[in-house]
Amino acid sequence: MQTSPVLSRFSLSVQLPNFPMAGTASLLTQNFPSQPANTKSFVPTDSSPEAITAFDDEIPTIDYQLLFADDHDLRSKALAELGKICEEYGFFNLVNHGIPESVMERALKGVSDFFYLTDEEKKEYERKDSTDRIRWGLGFSPGDYQMVKREYLKVIPHPKFQRPTKPPGFGDALEDYYKRDREVILNLARAVSKTLGYEESYIEKVFNLEQGSDVSAMNVYPPWFQSTTPIGLPAHFDPGYLVSLIQNVNGGLQILHKGRWVNVHMPPNAIFINNGDHLEILTNGKYKSPMHRVILNNKVRRVSVPTVHGPSLDTFVTPAAEFVDEFHPPAYKAMIYKDTLEANDYHEVDGKSCMAQLRL
Ligand SMILES: O=C(O)CCC(=O)C(=O)O
Numbered sequence: 001m002q003t004s005p006v007l008s009r010f011s012l013s014v015q016l017p018n019f020p021m022a023g024t025a026s027l028l029t030q031n032f033p034s035q036p037a038n039t040k041s042f043v044p045t046d047s048s049p050e051a052i053t054a055f056d057d058e059i060p061t062i063d064y065q066l067l068f069a070d071d072h073d074l075r076s077k078a079l080a081e082l083g084k085i086c087e088e089y090g091f092f093n094l095v096n097h098g099i100p101e102s103v104m105e106r107a108l109k110g111v112s113d114f115f116y117l118t119d120e121e122k123k124e125y126e127r128k129d130s131t132d133r134i135r136w137g138l139g140f141s142p143g144d145y146q147m148v149k150r151e152y153l154k155v156i157p158h159p160k161f162q163r164p165t166k167p168p169g170f171g172d173a174l175e176d177y178y179k180r181d182r183e184v185i186l187n188l189a190r191a192v193s194k195t196l197g198y199e200e201s202y203i204e205k206v207f208n209l210e211q212g213s214d215v216s217a218m219n220v221y222p223p224w225f226q227s228t229t230p231i232g233l234p235a236h237f238d239p240g241y242l243v244s245l246i247q248n249v250n251g252g253l254q255i256l257h258k259g260r261w262v263n264v265h266m267p268p269n270a271i272f273i274n275n276g277d278h279l280e281i282l283t284n285g286k287y288k289s290p291m292h293r294v295i296l297n298n299k300v301r302r303v304s305v306p307t308v309h310g311p312s313l314d315t316f317v318t319p320a321a322e323f324v325d326e327f328h329p330p331a332y333k334a335m336i337y338k339d340t341l342e343a344n345d346y347h348e349v350d351g352k353s354c355m356a357q358l359r360l
């Protein structure tokens with residue numbers, strides 16, 4: 001892996017102009033009683049320019065086709081590489097995954113268009129209950145609910161996708177992408193099972209993926225949001241076993257690797273994958289879930305579509321016996337997947353993590 005000694009500084013240097021809050025101004029005067037009461041200890045307290053700098057280390061790449069190659073040697077080599085990356089990094093760019101660029105573009109365009117709807121139109125999806133299947137909302141600055149950093153739309157692609165009905169065609173575009181994304185992730189889970197020494201259906205069975213709970217929290221980070229800090233989404237971990245992410249422009253996502261922040265650069269048409277908390281629990285800490293955050297960029301409007309792929313809601317997630325012995329005692333509490341999400345009030349991506357409660 002090539003390591004750049006050069007710190008790449010985001011050009012914003014925290015001098016964000018006081019642009020008017022286009023499109024969201026009226027929302028800011030409203031009360032959002034269901035916002036999280038706190039953002040826990042993962043919120044970085046230091047958001048000075050130095051604190052948001054990150055390195056441009058190379059992000060590992062996995063060629064999806066090679067994981068399933070007919071050629072035994074090619075396949076074994078690719079699986080060995082996948083295992084090493086899951087253990088040493090916990091994230092990678094997935095290329096050659098077979099999802100047509102047009103499918104990804106259509107989904108991203110749909111998300112972008114959704115966020116251009118009027119506040120009135122979007123408010124139909126404002127949160128009413130923590131289990132709402134489609135939910136739109138604003139992400140705020142830690143500790144300051146006047147300071148908007150991002151807008152999000154959350155949907156549940158699986159087990160039962162309930163499509164947003166506007167703008168026209170958006171639901172279909174999402175459904176198409178989610179279907180293909182899920183296929184890729186299920187195959188990836190098979191490959192990951194093998195890297196752990198199990199038969200390929202291991203994760204599928206132990207997490208009951210037929211009824212697997214997938215959650216997609218689409219985001220837009222417009223450049224005009226007023227900001228005293230450049231953090232668009234505070235540092236956090238994702239639940240689930242694997243998380244997939246696509247975006248419309250490169251840059252903004254940073255991930256913690258070996259104690260330092262790394263800018264996530266994605267080649268065109270790649271899908272960014274990271275281990276989720278529940279893969280970390282299953283492997284008793286072997287395949288760790290990486291901490292990540294989003295830094296605002298005041299030049300571009302960035303849209304991202306992360307999808308958390310999780311066990312079925314009733315799965316009792318516990319470290320697998322194969323990863324526990326007298327030298328490796330269980331490092332995590334066992335808990336039903338739904339309860340871990342509920343303990344977090346379903347705010348999977350708002351700077352909180354179930355891991356704090358699950359680590360022993
Ligand atoms: O927008 C991004 O790049 C990342 C979003 C994220 O981490 C999340 O939604 O969990």
Ligand SMILES: [Fe+2]
Binds near residue numbers: 236238292306
């Ligand atoms: Fe995340």
